[in-house]
Amino acid sequence: MFKTLTIAATLFATTATAGGIQVRDADTIVVDGTPVRLQGVDAPELGTAAGREARRWMVNYLRGKAVECKLTGERTYDRYVGVCYVDGQDIGAAVIAAGYALDCARYSGGRYRNYETPAAKSRLQRARYC
DSSP: OOEEEEEEOOOOTTTSEETTEEEEETTEEEETTEEEEETTEEOOOTTSHHHHHHHHHHHHHHTTOEEEEEEEEEEETTEEEEEEEETTEEHHHHHHHTTSOEEOHHHHTTTTGGGOOHHHHHHSOOOTTO
């Protein structure tokens, strides 16, 4: 059963926060105070150059857009797990197709596999838990 959490927000690259949205990294956003882990997305950690680059991409991608998340009811650490959308497009699919993250088939069921780019597969290390 999915719970829907909807919010419209504007992001500014300098602060990465405004109007209820914050980008923690390329696979975790905070929507109106609710941390959401993008289900099935394996993005590099912020301690790496690739992770910081991926976060920058996500901030720019979400800037000025309405975000809608369908939560699964599961939690991981302090985050709810869900699939989020902007303009009807799956944010997880977008970040993977842009080459900043990989599919985590263990949690996505392989739904993002076809979005992975050859460059990302050769450059990014997939998390062991995927």
